[in-house]
Amino acid sequence: MDIRELRLFKHLAGSLHFGKSSRACHVTPSALTRIIQRLEEELGEKLFLRDNRSVRLTPAGKVFRTYAEDALQRHEVLQADLLRTDHLGGEISLYCSVTAAYSILPVIFQKFRSVHPGVQVNLQTGDAALALTKLQNREVDITVAALPDTLPEQVEFLKILETPLVFIGPSAFPETVVLQGGQIDWLLTPVITAEFGLSRERTDRWFREKSIVPNIYAQVAGNEAIIAMVALGCGVAVVPELVLAKSPLKEQIDILAVTPQLESFSIGICTMKKNRNLPQVEAFLSIASSLCSKKGLGVSSHP
DSSP states (O other): OOHHHHHHHHHHHHHOOHHHHHHHHTOOHHHHHHHHHHHHHHHTSOOEEEOSSOEEEOHHHHHHHHHHHHHHHHHHHHHHHHTOSSSOOSEEEEEEOHHHHHHTHHHHHHHHHHHOTTSEEEEEEOOGGGHHHHHHTTSOSEEEEEOOSSOOTTEEEEEEEEEOEEEEEESSOGGGSOEETTEEOTTTSEEEEESSSHHHHHHHHHHHHTTOOOEEEEEESSHHHHHHHHHTTSOEEEEEHHHHHHOTTGGGEEEOOOSSOOOOEEEEEEEEGGGGGSHHHHHHHHHHHHHHHTTOSOOOSOO
């Protein structure tokens, strides 16, 4: 087995989806299948259980995943040590939402690239609610995520900013928000919620504490998509104020006066503690921490 095969296995062990891993790793599904079969033949153990609906790691696959992660990290440290000069090399992978990509990361990227131009940065964007999952699955080295109520012990969190969670409604469709005695009638007002994640958890808790069963219109992945649906008059929703502030649709959105207010989001950079052994990750976190302490990120959480 070689490093490339270990990387492909590691990605598949995180995604548990041959199609997603083949696209992300730029190999054909048939080539990925052959590589996994070759690893299984070499080890004498099945690594994955597959049927028409799912892919799962076998007990041997879970053991081998730990080996692969350790071997890949040792390989990266070795490469960094062998090439250690004034210019750091290697690569670093990050995952964040689209909003974080153009509002939080640019200043960090600019500084990091100026100091370490030899490091290759691989950026993935998607639903912010998936950030910690992708990190814990070892799909990426660093994520930008909201601080959960309970931070996993093996995850390190560097706080960047705090942003309120706000209820929003459509400016052009005021009839979407049904009022009763000056208060929102939640039985008649359609609500768009996140499919999962911290925003969904806090929204559900808010309704539960007020003994309200909301009129759910849709469950949507991604705050940007939620804002778009609200702007179209499909319903009201809860989003981080930072996302609204950076949205091209913000002029079509009203922030609703709803009490009590939801608990704010703490947004930060996350990595697995063991990733601090990688000089690229340590360098990135060092620069991010320095900029945060100097308030040099230029990010506002208010529209």
